[in-house]
Amino acid sequence: MSGEVPRLDSEEFRREAHRVADWIADYFRDLAGYRVQPDASPGAIARQIPAQPPREGTSPDRIMEDFQRIVVPGLTHWNHPGFYGYFPANTSPPSVLAEMLVAGLGVQGMSWSTSPAATELEQAMMSWLRQMIGLPETFTGVIQDTASSATLVALITARDRSIADLGVSIDRLTVYASEEANSSVPKGARLAGVRPGQVRLIPTDDQAAMRMDALEAAMARDREAGLVPCCVVATVGTTGSTGIDPVATIGSLCRETGLWLHIDAAFAGSAAILPEMRWVLEGADQADSLVFNPHKWLLVNFDCSAYFVRDTVALRRSFGATAEILRNPQDDRVANFRDWGIQLGRRFRALKLWFVIRSYGVEGLQAMVREHIRLGKLFASWLDSDPRFERIGTAELATVCFRLRGEGSVDRDAINRDLLRRINETGRIFLTGTVLKGRFVLRLALGHLSSTEAHLEEAWSLIRGLVGAS
Amino acid sequence: MSGEVPRLDSEEFRREAHRVADWIADYFRDLAGYRVQPDASPGAIARQIPAQPPREGTSPDRIMEDFQRIVVPGLTHWNHPGFYGYFPANTSPPSVLAEMLVAGLGVQGMSWSTSPAATELEQAMMSWLRQMIGLPETFTGVIQDTASSATLVALITARDRSIADLGVSIDRLTVYASEEANSSVPKGARLAGVRPGQVRLIPTDDQAAMRMDALEAAMARDREAGLVPCCVVATVGTTGSTGIDPVATIGSLCRETGLWLHIDAAFAGSAAILPEMRWVLEGADQADSLVFNPHKWLLVNFDCSAYFVRDTVALRRSFGATAEILRNPQDDRVANFRDWGIQLGRRFRALKLWFVIRSYGVEGLQAMVREHIRLGKLFASWLDSDPRFERIGTAELATVCFRLRGEGSVDRDAINRDLLRRINETGRIFLTGTVLKGRFVLRLALGHLSSTEAHLEEAWSLIRGLVGAS
Numbered sequence: 001m002s003g004e005v006p007r008l009d010s011e012e013f014r015r016e017a018h019r020v021a022d023w024i025a026d027y028f029r030d031l032a033g034y035r036v037q038p039d040a041s042p043g044a045i046a047r048q049i050p051a052q053p054p055r056e057g058t059s060p061d062r063i064m065e066d067f068q069r070i071v072v073p074g075l076t077h078w079n080h081p082g083f084y085g086y087f088p089a090n091t092s093p094p095s096v097l098a099e100m101l102v103a104g105l106g107v108q109g110m111s112w113s114t115s116p117a118a119t120e121l122e123q124a125m126m127s128w129l130r131q132m133i134g135l136p137e138t139f140t141g142v143i144q145d146t147a148s149s150a151t152l153v154a155l156i157t158a159r160d161r162s163i164a165d166l167g168v169s170i171d172r173l174t175v176y177a178s179e180e181a182n183s184s185v186p187k188g189a190r191l192a193g194v195r196p197g198q199v200r201l202i203p204t205d206d207q208a209a210m211r212m213d214a215l216e217a218a219m220a221r222d223r224e225a226g227l228v229p230c231c232v233v234a235t236v237g238t239t240g241s242t243g244i245d246p247v248a249t250i251g252s253l254c255r256e257t258g259l260w261l262h263i264d265a266a267f268a269g270s271a272a273i274l275p276e277m278r279w280v281l282e283g284a285d286q287a288d289s290l291v292f293n294p295h296k297w298l299l300v301n302f303d304c305s306a307y308f309v310r311d312t313v314a315l316r317r318s319f320g321a322t323a324e325i326l327r328n329p330q331d332d333r334v335a336n337f338r339d340w341g342i343q344l345g346r347r348f349r350a351l352k353l354w355f356v357i358r359s360y361g362v363e364g365l366q367a368m369v370r371e372h373i374r375l376g377k378l379f380a381s382w383l384d385s386d387p388r389f390e391r392i393g394t395a396e397l398a399t400v401c402f403r404l405r406g407e408g409s410v411d412r413d414a415i416n417r418d419l420l421r422r423i424n425e426t427g428r429i430f431l432t433g434t435v436l437k438g439r440f441v442l443r444l445a446l447g448h449l450s451s452t453e454a455h456l457e458e459a460w461s462l463i464r465g466l467v468g469a470s
Numbered sequence: 471m472s473g474e475v476p477r478l479d480s481e482e483f484r485r486e487a488h489r490v491a492d493w494i495a496d497y498f499r500d501l502a503g504y505r506v507q508p509d510a511s512p513g514a515i516a517r518q519i520p521a522q523p524p525r526e527g528t529s530p531d532r533i534m535e536d537f538q539r540i541v542v543p544g545l546t547h548w549n550h551p552g553f554y555g556y557f558p559a560n561t562s563p564p565s566v567l568a569e570m571l572v573a574g575l576g577v578q579g580m581s582w583s584t585s586p587a588a589t590e591l592e593q594a595m596m597s598w599l600r601q602m603i604g605l606p607e608t609f610t611g612v613i614q615d616t617a618s619s620a621t622l623v624a625l626i627t628a629r630d631r632s633i634a635d636l637g638v639s640i641d642r643l644t645v646y647a648s649e650e651a652n653s654s655v656p657k658g659a660r661l662a663g664v665r666p667g668q669v670r671l672i673p674t675d676d677q678a679a680m681r682m683d684a685l686e687a688a689m690a691r692d693r694e695a696g697l698v699p700c701c702v703v704a705t706v707g708t709t710g711s712t713g714i715d716p717v718a719t720i721g722s723l724c725r726e727t728g729l730w731l732h733i734d735a736a737f738a739g740s741a742a743i744l745p746e747m748r749w750v751l752e753g754a755d756q757a758d759s760l761v762f763n764p765h766k767w768l769l770v771n772f773d774c775s776a777y778f779v780r781d782t783v784a785l786r787r788s789f790g791a792t793a794e795i796l797r798n799p800q801d802d803r804v805a806n807f808r809d810w811g812i813q814l815g816r817r818f819r820a821l822k823l824w825f826v827i828r829s830y831g832v833e834g835l836q837a838m839v840r841e842h843i844r845l846g847k848l849f850a851s852w853l854d855s856d857p858r859f860e861r862i863g864t865a866e867l868a869t870v871c872f873r874l875r876g877e878g879s880v881d882r883d884a885i886n887r888d889l890l891r892r893i894n895e896t897g898r899i900f901l902t903g904t905v906l907k908g909r910f911v912l913r914l915a916l917g918h919l920s921s922t923e924a925h926l927e928e929a930w931s932l933i934r935g936l937v938g939a940s
Contacts, residue, residue, distance in 0.1 A: 354519075
C-alpha cells in the first residue's frame with residue numbers, strides 16, 4: 001500500500017479483529033502458563049525494534065507475529081493468577097468488550113454535545129458507584145483517569161479555595177498526609193505549587209494510620225509560623241499495608257478549621273460495596289472529595305478512577321475551560337466534563353463501568369471482593385501458623401505483609417530482600433516488597449479475577465519451599 | 471450468576487469478542503448512514519438508565535442490545551465521513567486492534583519493571599515520531615494522555631525551574647501565550663499555580679499568529695512591575711484557524727532571556743511528517759518542549775500525545791515519584807515513565823503507535839496528510855469561487871474558516887450562527903463555529919480516514935443548498 005492514501009476498510013478490519021479476539025481469548029486461557037514477570041534485561045526489547053520508522057507498510061500477519069515474538073515476552077502479566085504485586089489492575093471480559101467498542105467508536109466526552117451518551121452514561125455510572133460504596137447524595141461524581149490526577153484535582157481546588165477565601169499567597173499554604181500516603185499525594189501537592197517544604201508527611205501508628213496528635217501538632221506549629229493549613233489527604237487503605245487513617249476524626253478537625261479533606265481510597269474504597277466492610281469509609285461523608293479506583297478492584301480496565309466531590313462549583317471554578325469553539329446552546333442544562341478535570345479531551349470510560357456492573361451485578365462484584373478478603377485472611381492464617389514468618393499489619397483488605405523472622409544476628413532486611421528476589425525469579429508468582437517502620441517486608445496483594453484458592457495454595461507452597469531451601 | 475464469584479471464562483469471552491469485532495466492522499461499514507450528531511435533548515439518555523445499580527447480572531445479549539438501543543443513538547460520530555467539527559479524533563483499524571490487545575493484556579507502564587516492553591516500545595516509538603517530524607536528537611519523548619496534560623507538565627517544569635534558579639516566589643511568575651492559544655494553555659498556567667492575572671494572552675495578527683511587538687511589550691511591562699517572565703507557550707496551528715506563532719523569533723527571545731519555550735502543535739505537528747510542510751515546525755529546535763497529538767491526525771486512537779523535552783533532568787525533578795514499593799534494581803539504567811508526568815499508573819499506549827506506523831508506513835501516513843491538505847485547499851477554492859462566502863485565514867492545514875458575507879445591514883454573526891445550526895441539524899455533516907477577531911465563523915476541519923473528496927463534495931453541495939434556501 002506504499003504511498004497510497006489509507007482507507008477505512010471494514011472487511012479487512014473484520015478479518016483482523018476476529019484474529020485479535022481469538023488471540024486475547026487464547027491469552028486468557030493460557031495466562032497461567034506465562035512467566036509472571038519477564039526475564040528481560042534493560043534494552044533487550046528495544047534492540048529488536050528498528051531505529052528508524054518504516055517507510056512502507058507491513059502486513060497484519062507480520063505485525064501480529066512481531067507482537068507475539070517481541071512484545072509479549074517483555075511484559076509483566078498483571079492479570080496472571082500468580083500476580084500478587086503492587087495492586088490488582090483488573091481486566092475482565094465485559095470490560096475488554098467495552099474497551100473494544102470504545103476504541104471502535106472513537107468518540108469524545110469533553111462536552112455534553114460532543115457525545116451526549118458519554119456524558120449521561122458517566123453521570124449515571126457515577127451515581128451507581130456512589131450508591132454502591134454508600135456515599136450520600138451530597139457528592140457528585142466524575143471519572144478521572146487515575147487517582148494521581150484525581151488527588152491533584154482535589155489539591156488544586158483546595159488551593160484555589162484557600163487563596164480566594166483567605167486572600168493568602170500560595171507560598172503560605174501547607175498540606176498534610178500520612179507518611180504512608182501514596183507517592184502521588186506529596187507529588188500532587190508539589191505539582192499544585194505547594195512549597196515542597198510545606199507538604200507534611202505525618203507519622204503513623206503501628207497500624208499505618210495517621211496519628212491525630214502528630215497531625216494537630218503539625219498544624220499548630222504551622223499556624224504559629226504564619227503558615228496556612230489548606231488540605232488534609234486521608235488515606236483509606238495505604239499502598240504499603242492497607243492502613244486506614246482516622247477519617248471521621250480528621251473530618252471533624254477539617255470542618256472546624258475550614259480545611260479541605262480529600263480521601264484517597266484508591267484501592268480499598270471498592271471494599272465498601274460489602275455491607276460488612278462499609279466501615280472502611282466511616283466518616284467519608286465529612287469529606288470534601290474522595291477518589292477510588294474501579295480499575296483496581298472492580299474488574300474495570302485501567303484507567304478509570306471515580307472522583308466524588310461535594311462542591312462542584314469550586315471544582316468548575318478551578319477547572320473550567322472556556323472558548324468559543326466549545327460553547328453549546330445546552331451549556332446551562334448539562335455537565336461539560338472538560339470543566340471537571342485537567343484534560344480537555346476525554347475517552348468514553350463510562351461504557352466499561354456499565355458493561356462490568358451490569359454483567360456481574362452488584363452481587364457478583366460483592367461475591368468477588370468478599371472472596372478476595374477471605375483469601376487474604378486465609379493466607380494470613382497460613383503465615384501465622386508457620387513460626388518462621390512474622391506478619392505485619394492488618395490482613396483485612398486482601399493484602400498481607402510479612403517477613404522472615406530470621407535467627408540470631410542475621411540481617412533481617414537482607415534475607416527478606418533475598419527471599420523476594422528468589423520468589424520473583426521463579427517467574428511463577430510475583431510479589432512486591434516495601435518498607436514499613438524501617439523494616440523491609442514482602443507484600444502479597446490479592447484482587448484479580450483469575451486468582452483462586454488453588455493458586456494461592458501454590459504460591460504459599462512455593463514460598464515455603466524457597467525458605468526451606470535457603 | 472447472582473452471588474457467585476466471577477471467573478475469567480476465556481471461551482465466553484471468545485464468543486462475545488467475535489460478536490463485538492463484527493459489531494465494530496459493521497459500524498465502520500455503515501458509518502456514513504448514521505446521523506453525525508444525535509438529535510438528543512439533555513436527559514434523553516439518562517432517563518433510560520435505571521437509577522439504581524442492578525443487584526443481579528445481565529446476559530451479554532441484553533447488554534449489547536441496550537448498547538445498540540440506548541447508547542449508539544446518543545453518540546456524536548467523530549469518525550463519520552461527514553464529521554468536520556473540532557479536530558479529527560482518529561481511529562483506524564490497526565489502532566483499534568492494538569487497543570483491543572492492550573485492553574486484554576491490562577499491563578501497567580508506570581515503571582520499566584512493571585512491563586519492560588511497554589517502556590522500551592514507548593522509547594522506540596517516540597524516537598520514530600521525533601524523526602518523522604524532524605526534531606533533533608536533543609529531544610527525548612514520552613507519551614502523555616492529552617496535550618492539556620503535556621502543556622501542564624511543561625508549565626510546571628518551567629515554573630519549578632524559575633523558582634529554583636531565580637529564587638523567586640511563584641506569585642511573581644508570568645506566562646505568555648497568544649489570544650488564540652487553546653483553552654488548555656491559560657487553564658494549565660492557572661492549574662500550575664500562576665496567578666490568573668499573570669497569564670498574558672497576547673494579541674495576534676490577521677493570520678492568528680502571536681504579535682512579537684505585543685509579546686515583547688508585555689514582558690517589558692511585567693519586568694518593570696517586578697514580575698518574572700517564566701514561560702512562553704507558542705502555538706503551531708491554532709484551534710480556531712491553524713495560525714502559527716513566529717516560533718523561531720520567540721525561540722531566540724526565550725534563549726536570550728532564559729524563558730522556557732513550550733510549543734503546542736497538538737493538531738498541526740503531524741503535518742511536519744511531510745517534507746513540504748516541515749516549515750510548520752521551523753524554529754522548534756529552539757524550544758524546551760513540544761507536544762503534538764498522534765491521536766488527532768496520525769490515525770492513532772485517543773488518547774496519545776507525544777511530548778518532547780530537552781531537559782529530562784528538570785522534568786524528573788518536578789515529576790519524580792519515589793517510594794520503596796516502586797524501587798527496582800534496574801532503576802539507574804532504565805526510564806521509569808511515572809517520573810515523567812502526572813500519573814503514576816500508565817496505559818500501554820505505545821502499542822497503537824507501533825501498529826499504526828508499521829501498518830501504513832511513513833509513506834502511507836504522508837499520503838493521507840497530503841491528501842487532507844489537498845482537500846482543504848480544494849474546499850477553500852470552492853469557497854473562493856462563490857461570492858456569497860468570505861474565507862478567513864489560511865487553508866494550508868486541512869482546516870478552513872469561512873462565513874457568509876451577508877448583504878446590507880444584516881447581522882452577519884446571526885446569519886452565520888443560523889447557517890451553522892441548520893447545517894448541523896441535517897445530521898449529515900457536522901461543523902463547529904468559532905469567533906475570530908470578533909467575528910463568528912464556520913470552520914471545516916478535515917483529517918479523518920473516512921473522508922474522501924466525494925464526501926467533501928456532498929458537504930459543499932449541502933452547505934450551498936442551505937444558503938440558497940435561506
